[in-house]
Amino acid sequence: MKRLFYAVLPPVVAVLVALVATSAVIVVSGGSATSFISTILSVPDDRVLVNIINQSSMISISAFAAAIGFRMGLFNIGVEGQYIAGTTAAAFFGGSGIVSGPLNILATLVVAMLAGALYASIAGILKVTRGVSEVISAIMLNYIALTMAGYLVQRYGEKSGYTYITPRLPESSQPLGFSVVSGAPDVWALFVVAVAVGVGYWFLLSRTRFGFDLRTTGESPTAALASGIGVGRMVIISMALSGAVAGLVWMPAYFGSVHTFGTPENFQAGLGFTGLAVALLGRNRAIGIAVGSLLFAFLAGQSNELQRDGIAKQVVDITQGVVVLAVVVAYEVVRRRQARAEQEAVAARLDDRPTEGVVS
Amino acid sequence: MTTSSTDQDVASIDVVLSGILKRFPGVVANHDVDLHLRPGAVHALIGENGAGKSTLMKILYGVQAPDEGTITVDGSPVSFSSPTDAIGQGIGMVFQHFMLADNLTVLENIVLGAEKLHGIGDGARRRIREISARFGFGLEPDDLVERLGVADRQRVEILKVLYRGARLIILDEPTAVLVPQEVDALFANLRELVAGGCSVLFISHKLDEVLEIADDITVMRRGTTVGTADPATATRQGLAELMVGSELPSPETTESTVTDTPVLELRGVTVTNEAGRDVLSDATLTVHRGEVVGIAGVEGNGQSELVEVIMGMLRCSSGSIVLRDQDITRSSTRQVREAGVGFIPEDRHRHGLVLDYPLWENRILGHQTQAPVVRGPLLNQRGARKDAQRIVEEFDVRTPGIDTSARALSGGNQQKFIVGREMSGDPVLLVASHPTRGVDVGAQAAIWDHIRRARRDGLGVLLVSADLDELIGLSDRIEVVLRGRLTATFDPRDVTPMDLGTAMTGGEVA
Known part of the structure; x- marks a missing residue:
């Protein structure tokens, strides 16, 4: 019970802090804080609600990709690049119709994962063999991915209006969505991919030997080494795994409504970075990430309504940013408090002699 | 500071702590602590790990403030909010783990953070030479610290606090890193310091050393000072009983259980580091079933590499390692562990x-x-x-x-x-690095018991330790490692810590 309280308190406080901070910015710039709060906290209409659910599926997949890296002690800032690489490969493959019918969905997902994994491996291999920080190489690889995707689509894609797109997904491979709210658009069929990734993430990390090795390497690389984990090998594998998941990020939208890929219209840039923030917010836990994704999607969904009140929708970016900052601070405060409480409990329980190790 | 030619060239200091109480969440680390540090004396503070010595030291050195109680220096009450305040009052601390930059010279290390005292040039150099000569440290200001041995580094640390005007020097287990010969040299330095008017607070749990060097002894147990003793009349046994409230455990093993069956065989194992230097050269060693082989050596002479190469954490450049009938020379750490090797690492x-x-x-x-x-x-x-x-x-x-x-x-x-x-x-081999370092006496005895019992059941043990008593008490055979080579073998039944110390330093007296 106490555990749950400690888990829930930081994000709640962070959201409140973020709303207050955003209101302050709005007031300072001459807007109305009350209309901001009332719009943000209003009940979304059916169309927006479906949109929020759809968006949350992509955000959560991206967050799980980031979380795999975080748990391993890697800062995979390259989720964005791997997401672009996966999307590009998948859109060309899916649109080509090499595999026909519903099977094309499965095959395309595999291609997306492979492309993401391969792209992420570059950073992983560079880190292990050449000691290049995965952050630096991944940032560079993000730019390369974006540029390459643009080039490939222009070179091998079709013209659509003023931009280029990949060949459209054959209709026989377009799954039906879930009609959750009547009268509103369907929830994307591949929402289930997000659920599967979440369940798989939880199972892998908490129930398997591989997950134990991965977490241990993240918690203490030295203890991992002494326990017989091949740390270099784990870096490459987990980087690839993170990339494979990142490759899936666009898939719910691709199969659900867009059916093609091309920058900038037929793509949603930046989801890879949103995922990093949500992984932090959700503390790399499956449930936390699920809730965090919904929260971020909710804020983004509601932001469109803000424009009616003459408030720029981008203020929501401030809210999202402050939520993450505040939650990181709050988690640390709670972590220290819990550690101290535990030590007190041990000391009280055992009535042991005072131990210096407890305090230093 | 004046430097007259009289014997007493450091102003003496008289420090009294009374009724010190320090609470941490859930624990009372210190309570009712009374300590009088006389001017010009070596005061030993003894107590087992966890008795509250470190906390008291931190309070005296200004790292932590006491919740209750007073500290007086030369009769006037003081309160420290930082180590800077403490050193301002003439109280300096030498930590067990040295805080020196290897790539800087002695001079640079000493003036770092104290540039205002005598500058960073010839003024400082002169002052360092002066102090070094006065107390017989034999340090050269322009030597690089990375070229210095452990004992010299310790002298640099002591010089560092003297340079900053310390009149009371706190030494936290200074002998833990030294071999017996170096301990004697340190004690000679301390006697010089005391003769010069300094006070020394010597924190230790090695009773023989305490009896040798101390003028006053205070014993701590469970966070409080439980008594004082006069080294002239105190006995080792009496102090030990004060410290733990019971008899000291001894690591001695009883009958030999050594068999002829080898468990671990190293043949000419050489480990080369990244710089191309051999950190372990041609090591040949056998551990039998039921045998404890002790490895003695000054830290950094290849014992860590020996352990890591057996555990598959390092690769050897030549030689072979065989565990029972299985060649594990190229095995990964996981394979070595699966083959039945237990591993107690140095740093838990x-x-x-x-x-x-x-x-x-x-x-x-x-x-x-x-x-x-x-x-x-x-x-x-x-x-x-x-x-x-x-x-x-x-x-x-x-x-x-x-x-x-x-x-x-x-x-x-x-x-x-x-x-x-x-x-x-059921491992067949246990590789134990410093298995009882930093643990209290009770746990130490328990760990020794477990190792002994496992040995009786046929476990082979490779024991690396800096605690010579532990090595002599537990081992069936002791190998000395010096500069990456196994240079000598001793029978623990007829070896003294002094003999081992000589072998560990290559026969030279430090």
Whole structure:
């Protein structure tokens, strides 16, 4: 019970802090804080609600990709690049119709994962063999991915209006969505991919030997080494795994409504970075990430309504940013408090002699 | 500061601590502590690990403020909010782990942070030479610290606090890193310091040394000062009983259980580091069933590499390692562990535990491929929990439960858990690095008992330790490692710590 309280308190406080901070910015710039709060906290209409659910599926997949890296002690800032690489490969493959019918969905997902994994491996291999920080190489690889995707689509894609797109997904491979709210658009069929990734993430990390090795390497690389984990090998594998998941990020939208890929219209840039923030917010836990994704999607969904009140929708970016900052601070405060409480409990329980190790 | 030619060239200092109380959440680290540090005397503060010595030291040095009680310097009450305040009053501290920059010279290390005193040039150089000559340190200001040995580095640390005007020098277990000959040299330096008017607070748990050097002795137990003793009349036994409230355990093993069956054989193992230097040269060594082979050596002479190469954490450039009938020269750490090697690492926080994991998850660490903690590719939570519970009971790990994180336990209990874990699954060989370093006397005795019992059941043990008494008491044979070579073999029944110390330093007297 106490555990749950400690888990829930930081994000709640962070959201409140973020709303207050955003209101302050709005007031300072001459807007109305009350209309901001009332719009943000209003009940979304059916169309927006479906949109929020759809968006949350992509955000959560991206967050799980980031979380795999975080748990391993890697800062995979390259989720964005791997997401672009996966999307590009998948859109060309899916649109080509090499595999026909519903099977094309499965095959395309595999291609997306492979492309993401391969792209992420570059950073992983560079880190292990050449000691290049995965952050630096991944940032560079993000730019390369974006540029390459643009080039490939222009070179091998079709013209659509003023931009280029990949060949459209054959209709026989377009799954039906879930009609959750009547009268509103369907929830994307591949929402289930997000659920599967979440369940798989939880199972892998908490129930398997591989997950134990991965977490241990993240918690203490030295203890991992002494326990017989091949740390270099784990870096490459987990980087690839993170990339494979990142490759899936666009898939719910691709199969659900867009059916093609091309920058900038037929793509949603930046989801890879949103995922990093949500992984932090959700503390790399499956449930936390699920809730965090919904929260971020909710804020983004509601932001469109803000424009009616003459408030720029981008203020929501401030809210999202402050939520993450505040939650990181709050988690640390709670972590220290819990550690101290535990030590007190041990000391009280055992009535042991005072131990210096407890305090230093 | 004046430097007259009289004997007493440092103004003396008289420090009194009374009624010190320091609370931390859940524990009272110090209470009713009274300590009088006379001018010009070596005052030994003794007590087992966890008795509250470190906390008291931190209070005296200004790192932590006491909740109650007073500190007076030369009769006037003082309060320190930082080490800078303490050094301003003439109280300086030399830590057990040196805080020196290897790539700087002695001079640079000393003036760092104290540039205002005598500048950073010839003024400082002159002052350093002066102090060094006065107390017989024999340090050259322009030598690079990386070229200095452990004993010289310690002198640099002492010089550093003297340079800053310290009149009371706190030494935290200064002899822990030294061999016996170096200890004698240190004591000679301390006598010079005291003759010069300085006071020394000497923190230790080595009673023989304390009896040799101290003018006053204060004993701490369970956070408070339990008594004082006069070194002229005190006995080792009496002090020990004051310290632990009971008799000291001894590491001595009884009858030999050595067999002819080799468990581990190293043949000409050489390890070359990245710089191309041999850190372990041509090491040949056999451990038999039921035998404890002790490795003695000054830290940094290749014992860590010896352990790591056996454990598969380092690769040897030549030679072979055989475990029973299996060649493990090229095996990974995991394969070595699967072949039946238990490993008690030197640094339990870095290598032995994941501090934020609960105990039951720490039970899995190092045994990720072995029953009962895993089932195929999946973790066996029930098995891990059950076996963690068994270790807690059999090895007397004091913890509220197996869901407590390893971080919350005291050092001794963490170590007992590690020993228990590494003896699970019937290993054939135990590689133990400093198995009782930093643990309290009770836990130490328990760990020794477990090693002895396992040895009787046929376990081979490779024991690396800096505690010469532990080595002599537990080993069936002691090998000395010096500059990466195994240079001498001793029979622990007829070797003294002095002999070992000579061999460990290559026969030279430091």
